Amino acid sequence: MGKIKVGIEAKILSDASAGIGRYVTELCRNLSYDPELSLILYSPSAFNSEIVGKLDKVRFAAGSVKNPVGKQLWLEIVLPFLLKRDEIDIFWAPAHKMPCFVSSKIPKILTVHDLCWKIVPETMKKTTRLLDSYKMPGALRKADIITAPSKSTAEDIAKTFGISKNDINIISPASNLQNVETDDTIISKYGLARKKYILFVGTLEPRKNLERLLKAYSLLDDSLKNDYKLVIAGAYGWGGMKTADIVSQLNLTEYVIITGQLGDDMLASIYANSYFLALPSLYEGFGIPIVEAMSLGVPVLTSEVSSMPEVAGNSALLVDPLDEDSIYKGILELIENKVLYEKLAAGAVESASVFSWQKSADKLSHLIKKMINK
Incomplete structure (x- = not known):
């Protein structure tokens, strides 16, 4: 045959x-x-x-x-x-x-x-x-x-x-980024080499809940925002998600970096150097960025709904995606609670290896x- x-x-x-x-x-x-x-x-x-x-x-x-x-x-x-x-x-x-x-x-x-x-x-x-x-x-x-x-x-x-x-x-x-040769030019371009930063990866559209994430991030003290920039990586989708306008309205221009869509080599680099991934989506059938982040040892803040808890396993802090205060407290918790952060980071690669x-x-x-x- x-x-x-x-x-x-x-x-x-x-x-x-x-x-x-x-x-x-x-x-x-x-x-x-x-x-x-x-x-x-x-x-x-x-x-x-x-x-x-x-x-x-x-x-x-x-x-x-x-x-x-x-x-x-x-x-x-x-x-x-x-x-x-x-x-x-x-x-x-x-x-x-x-x-x-x-x-x-x-x-x-x-x-x-x-x-x-x-x-x-x-x-x-x-x-x-x-x-x-x-x-x-x-x-x-x-x-x-x-x-x-x-x-x-x-x-x-x-x-x-x-x-x-x-x-x-x-x-x-699953993720294949752990096997990708990284291109660190994206890190150099935005001066991120010696900075801790929070990362969002995904298409910029309403389901990704980016506006609530930005509003939650804006609640941080300026000193924390200065120490932990927010990097947004992804292609523009639909729905009038004018991210730069929202950033400007919230007075976040000096703290938020919008990279646009990245190739795998730059994406691997920007994941690997991030402090944690923030993906408080309203709904995900799976949520590939969660696994991509974890495969590179990066812990995750994500939503307590749909597939996200299942995918993240023991390497995520879960928040209510409809509540800006819950997202804000989650961000603050991962910044200030070093014991929790280290625990989530330690299990990240193992959690990703399931996929x-x-x-x-x-x-x-x-x-x-x-x-x-x-």
């Missing part, structure tokens, strides 16, 4: 790699080393060249569609035709949605990363929310196998759609082979 042909809807890899894009990239990279599998990635538009460079053992099939409506039509109409033409054995939809016309003869795996549209709809762009709420129920019905990144997300899916938790497979993200891209790829590979060999 020849290799198992796995077709993967990879529209997300036409954009910059963040969140789900990183998940798809790293799982495909690890899956591609399995001698029994052959991966073909499909997208309505050209793939991000940086991502293509990381995936040298997979095939790419890209269209040249540029407008959003055209991309959706490509996924619904062209992709099912390509899957049939390429005689795909298994189809993996790694980003919530499943094309309606994929042949019923092709076994299907669906990954649902979160239920933002259901749990925190106010934090989503309206079109994305409507598309997810419309497409997800049908995708779940079509899927032969469902995966989620965390037990918390699996529970959300089970509760919302009446699916048994036992029928949802947990395939978690591995290779282990997750092996789980996914096992599911694929099990479906083929039924």
Whole structure:
């Protein structure tokens, strides 16, 4: 028997790699080393060249569609035709949605990363929310196998759609930053080499709760803000998150540094040199920055809701994301309580080691082979 042909809807890899894009990239990279599998990635538009460079053992099939409506039509109409033409054995939809016309003869795996549209709809762009709420129920019905990144997300899916938790497979993200050669130019650029600083990493959008984090940070005494700058790293998302304007309104300009999105080498450097990660999100299906920080020995301040306590394990201080005072007290606690800080830092690498891209790829590979060999 020849290799198992796995077709993967990879529209997300036409954009910059963040969140789900990183998940798809790293799982495909690890899956591609399995001698029994052959991966073909499909997208309505050209793939991000940086991502293509990381995936040298997979095939790419890209269209040249540029407008959003055209991309959706490509996924619904062209992709099912390509899957049939390429005689795909298994189809993996790694980003919530499943094309309606994929042949019923092709076994299907669906990954649902979160239920933002259901749990925190106010934090989503309206079109994305409507598309997810419309497409997800049908995708779940079509899927032969469902995966989620965390037990918390699996529970959300089970509760919302009446699916048994036992029928949802947990395939978690991980961090690869501990193996990345760091580029310290970002540290030099902002004069952070000899400073302690608090770090936020994530797309700048409402769900990340950045405005409350900034307001909580502003409550610190000026002397503490001077000693512990707040560094914000991440691409701008949607929702009018004009972070620089909020920083200015709160008189934080001299204490807050906004870097924009960083490559892995600079990201690894800025994590490794940080005092702790602050990620008080309103909701996360997993929260990759938590694992990235811990993998480099950095403790975490994060929210007591959704998947975040599960992912952080024993290396985080948990706060109420809706309460600025709770976030403020958490920041102060990690600055002033050195015993607690050292305890969280000491267990960080071990907490992160629970998660591995290779282990997750092996789980996914096992599911694929099990479906083929039924």
